[in-house]
């Protein structure tokens with residue numbers, strides 16, 4: 613017993629290197645009194661070669677590798693659980709250094725060249741959308757940039773596959789953790805090697821965060837979870853609407869597209885009888901008429917709240933298609949999101965379902 617505890621404690625004291633930027637690796641290497649070029653070598657082993665141990669870093673020399681083993685480790689996150697869906701979607705439960713759990717999902721689509729990872733930016737979420745499993749959980753804490761980046765690296769190490777696209781659509785509201793999220797995006801681009809255009813940040817509508825992203829001027833994609841074209845419905849299902857009202861939000865989005873020149877995605881969850889009415893589809897089309905955007909409809913994925921109640925239903929396929937047709941009337945492209953991993957609760961908004969039920 614004592615031996616295994618000691619091992620755990622020792623491992624907790626080691627500095628994890630995966631998920632750090634090159635500058636952070638250089639700082640660590642200099643603190644160890646080593647020449648700076650060693651950091652670049654380690655950076656290559658971690659990000660390009662996906663090594664899982666210092667022994668694989670053959671250009672470092674045995675003595676240096678031994679020193680590193682005493683002070684550092686590769687991965688920050690531990691895989692607590694991995695589930696593979698019928699459609700090959702993989703859901704990872706990661707244990708953070710403080711024992712908390714977050715989830716990430718790896719999805720492959722039919723073209724097989726696109727491998728998309730969905731990462732978490734917070735443990736839980738404070739926004740409390742009434743249809744989302746993460747919202748039911750409440751807010752626990754922000755993730756660090758390193759914890760966000762190491763989700764990608766841990767998935768690549770485990771699966772042996774290179775991720776091409778990243779969506780910040782796991783647990784949490786990225787723009788309530790904006791600085792760490794921006795820092796993580798820089799490392800994703802510069803160290804992990806993901807194209808900025810293949811990175812999407814999805815927000816429930818945090819105006820100061822949208823403003824901050826606009827200033828940072830990263831050529832990434834922004835997605836806004838709009839979900840309702842009228843304030844009354846939106847306040848009900850996305851409670852943060854009371855803090856950041858719909859009118860001001862649309863203004864800030866327009867400002868974002870006008871000044872960056874980039875097209876945004878409008879996400880819209882279809883809840884039967886709540887957001888799928890024909891007049892709402894028409895109002896949605898009007899609302900986004902002057903915004904450079906496309907619309908992505910997300911049919912509700914079943915999630916039960918803490919009391920085991922299912923508050924909403926998914927509209928029928930016919931109702932989804934009717935909504936799509938009406939939403940297209942001002943000329944925007946409208947797509948219906950392809951569902952992945954529902955059988956393992958890995959689809960949008962389902963994260964944390966099983967874990968909650970077994971807790």
Ligand code: SAH
Pocket residue numbers: 741743744745780781782783784785786814815816836837879880881910911912913914915960961962
């Ligand atoms: N917090 C961010 C990103 C995470 S959620 C946001 O809200 O934008 C990613 C998308 O899934 C969001 O558009 C979210 O509203 C949606 N979503 C959440 N729960 C869902 C559910 N049960 N069914 C379908 N989509 C859901």
Ligand code: SF4
Pocket residue numbers: 737738739740741744745746747748782783784785816
């Ligand atoms: Fe938070 Fe997004 Fe879920 Fe809303 S939908 S509770 S913002 S994670």
